[in-house]
Amino acid sequence: MSLYVYSTLSRCKQPFHKRPGETVTMYVCGPTVYKPSHIGHMVGPVIFDTVKRYLSWLGYRVTWVVNITDVDDKLIERARELGTTVGALAREMTQDYFRCLQALNVTGIDHFPRATEYVPFMVEIIQQLEAQGYAYRADGDVYFDISRDPDYGKLCHRDAEQMAAGARLEINPKKRNPGDFALWKAARPDEPPEVRFDSPFGPGRPGWHIECSAMSLRLLGAPIDIHGGGLDLQFPHHENELAQSECYTGTEFVKIWMHNGLLKLRDKDGHEAKMAGSLGNVLNVVDALRHLSGDALRFFILKTHYRTPIDLGIWDWHNPATPLPQGLVEARKAHENFVRFAERVRAVLGIPFDQLPAPQRADEARSLTHPEHQAAFQRFREYMDDDFNTGGAVGVLFELVHHLNRLADQGHLDDAATADTALLQTFREGVVLVRELANILGLTFQGLTTSWSGDHHLVAQLLQLLIELRGQLRDTAKTAPKEAPLRTSLFQLADRIRARLHELGIALEDRPTGTTWRIIH
RNA sequence: GGCCUCGUCGCCAAGUGGUAAGGCAACGGUUUGCAAAACCGUCAUUCGCCGGUUCGAAUCCGGCCGAGGCCUCCA
Numbered sequence: 001m002s003l004y005v006y007s008t009l010s011r012c013k014q015p016f017h018k019r020p021g022e023t024v025t026m027y028v029c030g031p032t033v034y035k036p037s038h039i040g041h042m043v044g045p046v047i048f049d050t051v052k053r054y055l056s057w058l059g060y061r062v063t064w065v066v067n068i069t070d071v072d073d074k075l076i077e078r079a080r081e082l083g084t085t086v087g088a089l090a091r092e093m094t095q096d097y098f099r100c101l102q103a104l105n106v107t108g109i110d111h112f113p114r115a116t117e118y119v120p121f122m123v124e125i126i127q128q129l130e131a132q133g134y135a136y137r138a139d140g141d142v143y144f145d146i147s148r149d150p151d152y153g154k155l156c157h158r159d160a161e162q163m164a165a166g167a168r169l170e171i172n173p174k175k176r177n178p179g180d181f182a183l184w185k186a187a188r189p190d191e192p193p194e195v196r197f198d199s200p201f202g203p204g205r206p207g208w209h210i211e212c213s214a215m216s217l218r219l220l221g222a223p224i225d226i227h228g229g230g231l232d233l234q235f236p237h238h239e240n241e242l243a244q245s246e247c248y249t250g251t252e253f254v255k256i257w258m259h260n261g262l263l264k265l266r267d268k269d270g271h272e273a274k275m276a277g278s279l280g281n282v283l284n285v286v287d288a289l290r291h292l293s294g295d296a297l298r299f300f301i302l303k304t305h306y307r308t309p310i311d312l313g314i315w316d317w318h319n320p321a322t323p324l325p326q327g328l329v330e331a332r333k334a335h336e337n338f339v340r341f342a343e344r345v346r347a348v349l350g351i352p353f354d355q356l357p358a359p360q361r362a363d364e365a366r367s368l369t370h371p372e373h374q375a376a377f378q379r380f381r382e383y384m385d386d387d388f389n390t391g392g393a394v395g396v397l398f399e400l401v402h403h404l405n406r407l408a409d410q411g412h413l414d415d416a417a418t419a420d421t422a423l424l425q426t427f428r429e430g431v432v433l434v435r436e437l438a439n440i441l442g443l444t445f446q447g448l449t450t451s452w453s454g455d456h457h458l459v460a461q462l463l464q465l466l467i468e469l470r471g472q473l474r475d476t477a478k479t480a481p482k483e484a485p486l487r488t489s490l491f492q493l494a495d496r497i498r499a500r501l502h503e504l505g506i507a508l509e510d511r512p513t514g515t516t517w518r519i520i521h
Numbered sequence: 522g523g524c525c526u527c528g529u530c531g532c533c534a535a536g537u538g539g540u541a542a543g544g545c546a547a548c549g550g551u552u553u554g555c556a557a558a559a560c561c562g563u564c565a566u567u568c569g570c571c572g573g574u575u576c577g578a579a580u581c582c583g584g585c586c587g588a589g590g591c592c593u594c595c596a
Binding site: 032038043074156231232233235261263271273275277305308309311313327330331335337379393396398405406408477482491494495 | 532534542589592
């Protein structure tokens with residue numbers, strides 16, 4: 001059993017080039033912090049967080065860097081629109097990004113370098129590229145000359161001629177080749193001084209691609225084991241980053257290029273499109289989290305293999321009555337299985353699911369006595385070893401939960417007085433396994449808890465009171481004679497309370513062991 | 522025009538040479554005062570279409586049809 005990972009460069013799954021115990025470096029292109037994050041921005045972080053979790057579980061020591069682009073055309077423009085500074089806008093949007101990551105349980109990022117902090121090193125790289133003849137100055141700008149790099153185009157399998165042939169871009173007369181790209185952009189008089197940096201080439205600011213080269217090389221060094229990002233970054237961003245980095249260092253830049261699929265959705269007429277600000281069909285993370293838990297959103301991302309476009313289904317995004325795309329509504333329903341399971345576990349074992357101790361590493365001692373548990377463990381690992389197939393892994397989790405529910409039913413585990421102790425032991429073993437595997441995926445099995453802006457504790461107490469009173473109604477009704485009108489009306493009253501709460505987004509479940517409540521939307 | 526994906530049950534989705542995981546929805550049943558939940562059972566002889574290779578193909582090859590991404594900022 002060993003890990004295989006698909007690389008965009010080789011176009012095939014290749015055996016992972018390091019052994020457990022070794023250090024793995026990972027760099028993923030982060031956001032330009034000029035707008036609140038939409039759910040598409042979370043796909044990469046969730047996937048690579050899961051990659052790190054799995055690698056760590058296998059025993060690798062992973063260092064993961066995600067950059068923050070805090071100087072850029074869009075940022076300048078947006079700050080001007082809002083009448084604020086680039087710095088203030090960037091700080092605010094960076095905070096939004098961090099909150100989103102936290103909500104999705106993305107905890108593995110070790111460094112968040114900001115582009116503006118690495119300008120001197122970028123200048124250094126550009127100077128050397130120029131000295132080596134890979135770059136040329138033109139009117140205050142500095143461009144990378146792709147014709148000097150024989151490897152240019154190897155990541156995306158394109159060559160300059162092809163690109164020139166299909167060129168829709170108007171040719172910048174300063175460039176020697178149409179495919180040349182800016183390493184340094186000369187300052188323009190209409191730009192605020194805060195985005196103007198001094199350099200040997202004159203005042204200006206770095207081009208888009210150079211920042212990732214600088215931050216990844218400085219913090220991780222070449223070769224980086226895993227470089228990730230969205231599929232849309234493949235060209236030109238990663239192609240250019242690769243070219244300039246290898247020309248600068250003279251060595252291999254990246255071992256494995258991983259690209260995740262993009263979010264897609266369908267409008268009312270059934271036309272497919274990706275989610276993009278330019279199309280107006282974006283769903284901000286904070287808006288999504290009003291209607292489903294961060295864990296449910298993470299689950300939604302993970303249930304599809306990372307290289308496949310993730311299908312949000314139909315979404316009438318202009319209609320306030322449909323705050324969520326169909327795919328998220330269904331993911332929330334599917335995820336409820338996990339939430340209910342976690343509640344049951346807490347009721348049976350007396351420990352919240354996300355506080356259960358479970359092995360953190362693959363080589364940690366664990367005894368799986370039940371064949372079903374052994375098989376699940378095996379299959380989960382095979383899926384994850386096969387290019388991080390989280391979709392298959394999630395399936396294993398569902399099967400395990402189903403199996404454990406059956407055990408709990410058979411052993412009457414919900415009621416301590418009647419519980420079968422042998423089955424309880426098996427149940428505990430299985431639950432710990434679920435917890436271990438869920439943790440690799442970063443899933444906590446938590447449902448929606450933050451619907452109310454008010455006092456959560458008070459709400460919980462009021463609900464408890466309501467449940468208690470309703471329980472008395474039902475108890476009275478049950479003891480009343482079968483045909484008594486009182487019995488019927490009391491039950492009707494109890495049902496009405498339950499129905500009304502359901503409309504408010506609270507589900508009541510009457511179990512033999514008592515009534516429980518849960519927020520459903 | 523060039524490069525590249527994808528098309529598996531009503532919907533989502535795993536499976537990439539050995540005879541179709543899983544989830545949602547739906548339908549029976551157990552249970553319940555009734556629900557809900559949980560459990561039991563049913564739910565693709567078939568993987569866009571047509572050919573080919575093979576003992577054997579959803580999986581490989583060719584063609585066709587359909588959807589999408591990138592080539593300009595984009596996770």
